[in-house]
Amino acid sequence: MKNSTLNLRDLVILVADPSPYMCMLANSMLRGFGANKAMDARSSIDAIQILTEQKIDILLCDSLLPPHGGLKLTQAIRRNVNNPNRTVPILIMTSDTRESTIKNARDAGANMVVAKPMSPSSLYDRLSWIAFNPRNFVDAPSYFGPDRRFKIEGFPTGVGRRQGDKAIDVSEETGPTLAQDDIDNLFNSSRVG
Amino acid sequence: MSQNEQAREFPVETDFQRKAGRPGGVTRRQAVGRARAQIDTLKSEFTDWLNEELNRLQAAIQMVETYPKNKTLLDDAFRSSCQLRDVGTTMGYELVTFVAGSLCEVLDATRDGAGYDKELIDCHLDSLQLARQDSYRNVKPEQVPELCNGLRQAAERSISLAGSAQK
Numbered sequence: 001m002k003n004s005t006l007n008l009r010d011l012v013i014l015v016a017d018p019s020p021y022m023c024m025l026a027n028s029m030l031r032g033f034g035a036n037k038a039m040d041a042r043s044s045i046d047a048i049q050i051l052t053e054q055k056i057d058i059l060l061c062d063s064l065l066p067p068h069g070g071l072k073l074t075q076a077i078r079r080n081v082n083n084p085n086r087t088v089p090i091l092i093m094t095s096d097t098r099e100s101t102i103k104n105a106r107d108a109g110a111n112m113v114v115a116k117p118m119s120p121s122s123l124y125d126r127l128s129w130i131a132f133n134p135r136n137f138v139d140a141p142s143y144f145g146p147d148r149r150f151k152i153e154g155f156p157t158g159v160g161r162r163q164g165d166k167a168i169d170v171s172e173e174t175g176p177t178l179a180q181d182d183i184d185n186l187f188n189s190s191r192v193g
Numbered sequence: 194m195s196q197n198e199q200a201r202e203f204p205v206e207t208d209f210q211r212k213a214g215r216p217g218g219v220t221r222r223q224a225v226g227r228a229r230a231q232i233d234t235l236k237s238e239f240t241d242w243l244n245e246e247l248n249r250l251q252a253a254i255q256m257v258e259t260y261p262k263n264k265t266l267l268d269d270a271f272r273s274s275c276q277l278r279d280v281g282t283t284m285g286y287e288l289v290t291f292v293a294g295s296l297c298e299v300l301d302a303t304r305d306g307a308g309y310d311k312e313l314i315d316c317h318l319d320s321l322q323l324a325r326q327d328s329y330r331n332v333k334p335e336q337v338p339e340l341c342n343g344l345r346q347a348a349e350r351s352i353s354l355a356g357s358a359q360k
Binding site (some may be wrong): 003004006007008009010011018019021022024025029030031032033034042055058059064087088089095116117118119120121122124125127128130132134136137138139140141147169177182 | 199200201202203204205207208209213214215216217218219220221224225226227228229230232234235239242246258263266272275276278279280281283284290293294297302
């Protein structure tokens with residue numbers, strides 16, 4: 001699905017980052033994109049509190065959000081069957097672009113990862129990607145979140161294959177860090193089966 | 194029943210996905226232009242923030258030197274360095290991001306057992322003092338190769354020591 005515009009007006013956006021300046025920067029970008037309902041959280045505890053009290057339309061979350069980390073927060077949101085925000089789109093912001101971290105973000109149930117430092121264009125593109133490339137959710141004993149089956153990755157540990165999937169190898173850990181394009185590829189939902 | 198058969202796949206249409214495509218949105222070009230304009234309004238505050246954050250980092254490093262076995266203090270210094278790294282480039286200080294990123298790796302290696310390398314950490318702090326100056330705004334790391342390559346090599350040595358310590 002191709003959309004030429006993105007409308008964030010009246011969507012409730014939660015930016016969870018320990019740095020007040022980073023939150024301010026992200027909020028400035030979001031305002032530039034037309035968002036008018038952005039709020040901040042400085043810790044995963046604050047974020048959980050907000051998420052249990054009100055409906056959030058998208059969560060932008062730092063991977064190192066104290067005290068538990070953004071990936072643990074993502075997992076907690078996805079695993080809580082009583083959380084009304086269980087399927088909320090989650091965009092992880094991280095400077096740690098090692099392949100293992102990106103895979104961990106994906107396996108925690110994140111929709112997408114954006115590399116820090118962020119630029120307006122990198123943030124806009126990831127938000128558009130989440131908005132206009134919806135993925136099915138998978139509810140499995142060891143995972144709840146967007147479908148993780150990817151063309152270049154094979155099958156994530158713990159999910160196993162489903163009917164119609166083709167067998168391909170999971171790639172080995174290579175290189176210390178990934179560029180944003182490589183990160184996007186890990187989240188590219190080109191289905192094999 | 195196998196784990197595979199227990200997996201359930203279902204479509205989810207969130208409000209974000211439903212509403213983001215409404216009429217009245219902004220094109221990428223408009224959005225990026227407006228976001229840049231919003232960021233520009235923060236630039237005057239950025240210098241103050243940068244100075245404060247550098248002071249905080251230096252204070253955190255001093256605490257680490259005073260109490261070298263306190264992991265929480267090392268975490269504080271690491272977090273402070275990460276904040277400089279995460280914001281620098283967005284605000285036009287790519288060199289700040291480079292040096293702070295290198296310092297993050299050194300502090301991370303220290304947490305992993307590389308040992309506290311005072312000279313190397315001081316070298317990063319001095320480089321940050323340089324990189325924060327207005328004259329270094331919009332300077333890319335490749336434009337100051339002596340500084341960046343030197344920091345890189347020293348940081349890699351530290352990371353390698355941490356790797357050995359973990360084995």
